[in-house]
Amino acid sequence: MSPETQQLLSALGDRLGAGGVLAGSDVDQRYRDDPDGKLGALPEVVLRPRDTEGIAAALAACNDLGQPIVVQGGRTGMAGGGRVQPGEVVLSLERMTGFTAPDRQAASIVAEAGATLEAVQEAADGAGLMFGVDVGARGSATVGGNIATNAGGIRVLRYGMYRAQVLGLEAVLADGSVLTSLKGLPKDNSGYDLSQLFIGTEGTLGVVTRAALRLHPKPVCEVNAFCALSSLDAAIALLGQLRQKLGPLLSAYEVNFAPLYDAMVASMDMPAPLPAGSSVYVLAEIQGSEPERDGERFAEVLMQAVEDGVIDDVVVSQSPREFRALWDVREDANRVLFPIKGLISVDISIPLARMGAFLREASAAIHANDPDADIYVFGHLGDGNLHYQVRTVDPAVAYDIVYRGVAAAGGGVSAEHGIGLDKKKWLHLVRSDVEIAAMQRLKAAFDPKNILNPGRVFDFGPSAFLGEI
Numbered sequence: 465m466s467p468e469t470q471q472l473l474s475a476l477g478d479r480l481g482a483g484g485v486l487a488g489s490d491v492d493q494r495y496r497d498d499p500d501g502k503l504g505a506l507p508e509v510v511l512r513p514r515d516t517e518g519i520a521a522a523l524a525a526c527n528d529l530g531q532p533i534v535v536q537g538g539r540t541g542m543a544g545g546g547r548v549q550p551g552e553v554v555l556s557l558e559r560m561t562g563f564t565a566p567d568r569q570a571a572s573i574v575a576e577a578g579a580t581l582e583a584v585q586e587a588a589d590g591a592g593l594m595f596g597v598d599v600g601a602r603g604s605a606t607v608g609g610n611i612a613t614n615a616g617g618i619r620v621l622r623y624g625m626y627r628a629q630v631l632g633l634e635a636v637l638a639d640g641s642v643l644t645s646l647k648g649l650p651k652d653n654s655g656y657d658l659s660q661l662f663i664g665t666e667g668t669l670g671v672v673t674r675a676a677l678r679l680h681p682k683p684v685c686e687v688n689a690f691c692a693l694s695s696l697d698a699a700i701a702l703l704g705q706l707r708q709k710l711g712p713l714l715s716a717y718e719v720n721f722a723p724l725y726d727a728m729v730a731s732m733d734m735p736a737p738l739p740a741g742s743s744v745y746v747l748a749e750i751q752g753s754e755p756e757r758d759g760e761r762f763a764e765v766l767m768q769a770v771e772d773g774v775i776d777d778v779v780v781s782q783s784p785r786e787f788r789a790l791w792d793v794r795e796d797a798n799r800v801l802f803p804i805k806g807l808i809s810v811d812i813s814i815p816l817a818r819m820g821a822f823l824r825e826a827s828a829a830i831h832a833n834d835p836d837a838d839i840y841v842f843g844h845l846g847d848g849n850l851h852y853q854v855r856t857v858d859p860a861v862a863y864d865i866v867y868r869g870v871a872a873a874g875g876g877v878s879a880e881h882g883i884g885l886d887k888k889k890w891l892h893l894v895r896s897d898v899e900i901a902a903m904q905r906l907k908a909a910f911d912p913k914n915i916l917n918p919g920r921v922f923d924f925g926p927s928a929f930l931g932e933i
């Protein structure tokens with residue numbers, strides 16, 4: 465163990481209490497976990513504070529030593545942001561899992577950063593309210609990680625990204641100073657809204673410790689429909705009609721393209737809602753407050769779309785069990801995709817008007833390079849967000865084709881999972897030099913020694929950069 469690490473341990477051991485500092489053989493392998501299977505380094509030290517003051521003490525000590533830190537929540541991030549690099553100390557939020565009872569009147573809750581998304585959802589539910597974000601990793605992903613990656617999920621269409629759920633937050637800066645903005649006021653224009661700086665910045669500007677989160681009325685009824693359509697254009701047209709005629713009732717609009725749906729149906733251990741054979745499948749959902757009236761309105765719009773030839777076939781859920789079963793089909797995609805060896809997987813956003821051209825051009829270019837490549841696409845069509853997977857002998861070329869195509873279409877190289885370590889070489893395709901320089905200026909102001917999640921999002925040499933300011 466280096467003298468610096470020993471110094472860190474002796475400085476923090478007493479302050480963080482029993483179990484607050486793990487070192488050497490006490491460090492569990494789980495801190496290397498990564499859902500992408502790219503194991504990180506085993507850290508020499510893991511810091512596990514119980515409260516904001518502990519986080520502040522840990523950061524101040526590391527900052528004094530210039531000790532790099534990687535912040536970890538539930539380690540479900542898929543861009544390598546929490547993956548440990550050699551020499552980094554892990555700062556884990558796993559012992560900060562508390563939350564207040566939901567405030568029914570204000571429709572809000574204050575949660576510690578290590579609380580899981582599922583815990584927040586359940587607390588809201590218990591108070592007759594609902595939390596607006598849901599993602600597949602809900603049982604492990606934490607409030608802090610959700611904020612750091614500005615998580616979205618399946619109901620962005622209705623409730624917005626995580627940013628829209630944050631009424632205020634508390635964050636600790638690299639030097640240990642604490643910024644607290646937990647009043648939970650829906651309106652507060654008293655100076656800069658500093659909370660925004662920590663949302664979607666992947667732990668590079670500060671460590672989120674607590675957040676005041678917005679809750680929503682719990683829907684009285686939920687209905688979904690699974691539709692087969694002949695083309696992406698038809699799916700986009702249907703989205704327009706549902707939005708126009710149902711307004712905020714529409715809560716999710718998910719898409720699944722044919723080769724993937726065909727593969728799912730071929731090995732499904734539940735009845736397929738519709739047979740394979742169409743080009744595009746859509747799962748549309750409404751959340752309403754008047755079960756009969758809202759369900760009827762939904763059915764009317766769908767039937768009209770069938771009559772107009774926009775939808776080829778449709779099933780509508782008639783019970784909570786059928787509703788869940790249709791969502792299970794949507795979530796079944798990963799069962800087929802995860803076992804495919806060497807699959808490249810990107811999460812991209814593209815303006816709807818250019819999505820068709822992007823898909824055609826990317827497919828043509830990938831197949832020109834590797835005629836046997838398989839392409840599987842699904843995603844959150846309502847948000848212009850696609851999960852695009854390719855099995856190919858030439859992953860580097862496929863990445864290049866997809867990301868350059870996204871950039872040319874005016875899209876984003878990361879719709880959900882962030883840039884982390886894994887996507888930073890493509891950031892310049894979608895962000896100008898001026899934008900990246902502005903990000904680096906923020907980094908220089910908040911973390912001049914570059915101790916927090918160094919090398920994530922962009923490379924940053926503090927001494928070189930500080931000279932340019």
Ligand SMILES: Cc1cc2nc3c(=O)[nH]c(=O)nc-3n(C[C@H](O)[C@H](O)[C@H](O)COP(=O)(O)OP(=O)(O)OC[C@H]3O[C@@H](n4cnc5c(N)ncnc54)[C@H](O)[C@@H]3O)c2cc1C
Nearest residue numbers: 537538539540541545600606608609612616617667672880
């Ligand atoms: C199966 C699956 C499905 C998913 N589906 C979706 C989806 O539909 N939509 C979507 O948007 N996302 C989705 N995700 C991504 C998911 O939103 C993120 O993985 C999650 O929000 C990260 O939370 P975490 O606690 O696991 O963070 P980690 O993985 O631990 O960390 C992620 C990043 O946040 C930083 N970080 C963590 N905690 C803090 C903190 N307290 N303060 C500052 N920085 C911090 C880390 O350093 C790292 O850079 C999915 C992920 C999985 C595995």
